[in-house]
Amino acid sequence: MRANDLKKITQNTKIYLDMDGVLADFFSEYSKVAGVKNYKDIPPANVDPVLNKLVGTDFFAKLKKFATADTLVALAIKYTGSYSICSSPLRNDYANSAKWKKVWLKKNLNPQPASVEITPNKGTFAVNADGSPNILIDDRGVNIVAWRSRGGIGIKYQADEDSLDKVATELAKIFVARYPVEEPIKEGIKSKAALGALMAVLSSSPAYGDSNNAQDTNAMQKALIILRSIENMKDYSREGAEAEAQQEFNNIMRAIQGMPDQSKVYPVIKDIIKQDTI
Numbered sequence: 670m671r672a673n674d675l676k677k678i679t680q681n682t683k684i685y686l687d688m689d690g691v692l693a694d695f696f697s698e699y700s701k702v703a704g705v706k707n708y709k710d711i712p713p714a715n716v717d718p719v720l721n722k723l724v725g726t727d728f729f730a731k732l733k734k735f736a737t738a739d740t741l742v743a744l745a746i747k748y749t750g751s752y753s754i755c756s757s758p759l760r761n762d763y764a765n766s767a768k769w770k771k772v773w774l775k776k777n778l779n780p781q782p783a784s785v786e787i788t789p790n791k792g793t794f795a796v797n798a799d800g801s802p803n804i805l806i807d808d809r810g811v812n813i814v815a816w817r818s819r820g821g822i823g824i825k826y827q828a829d830e831d832s833l834d835k836v837a838t839e840l841a842k843i844f845v846a847r848y849p850v851e852e853p854i855k856e857g858i859k860s861k862a863a864l865g866a867l868m869a870v871l872s873s874s875p876a877y878g879d880s881n882n883a884q885d886t887n888a889m890q891k892a893l894i895i896l897r898s899i900e901n902m903k904d905y906s907r908e909g910a911e912a913e914a915q916q917e918f919n920n921i922m923r924a925i926q927g928m929p930d931q932s933k934v935y936p937v938i939k940d941i942i943k944q945d946t947i
């Protein structure tokens with residue numbers, strides 16, 4: 670992520686999720702077709718013949734969904750209210766592979782994506798008409814590089830190799846930075862008191878409390894991440910989504926790590942959790 674990205678996000682910014690390697694376990698089925706344990710063991714000379722075996726089949730409709738897929742979808746929705754799919758078709762099999770990919774998406778995703786783009790040229794969707802960047806979460810480095818070169822924001826993530834925390838942290842950074850200091854109220858954080866109290870303990874500076882006069886951007890960003898995670902944690906707890914609530918709790922703990930005086934932060938957080946609205 671480049672520092673410049675942070676300023677350009679608007680309400681039009683969308684989150685695009687790649688399908689294979691991110692939501693659908695392409696690798697294990699692909700390895701089976703190739704007759705190897707790990708797809709990385711396929712010799713380069715065999716890649717094309719193996720891919721050729723998929724042409725004209727319903728291979729993509731039968732892929733297993735990664736256990737993390739639903740949480741990733743929920744994470745995207747948390748930030749933008751919806752999510753979209755941006756997936757490449759199989760070469761030499763565009764129409765057929767697109768058809769079966771759509772079958773997979775319909776069957777496995779709930780809620781459904783706002784839009785589905787099956788395209789050999791993902792970069793087309795990197796930027797919106799207003800110039801704002803979209804975000805692509807994709808397991809292929811070349812896709813991320815192409816997306817960024819067209820002005821989008823790319824997060825490299827492969828479901829069987831990376832932790833979802835990596836995506837959560839990146840998105841938190843992108844969306845926290847989107848809101849300037851005077852904006853937290855619009856983001857659903859209603860009380861400046863909570864923000865001020867948190868910033869005071871996060872920066873160990875007694876002068877805090879006036880969030881419009883923040884000098885410590887780091888403390889402000891940490892405070893916003895923590896407040897948003899507390900809000901989300903409460904929501905998830907109410908819905909009985911314990912795993913998601915736990916993940917939000919982990920976000921909070923991570924935000925506290927490395928701050929100057931962690932022991933002062935805990936009671937403030939405990940206080941905020943007890944409040945009905947933040």
Ligand SMILES: [Mg+2]
Binds near residue numbers: 807
């Ligand atoms: Mg992929």
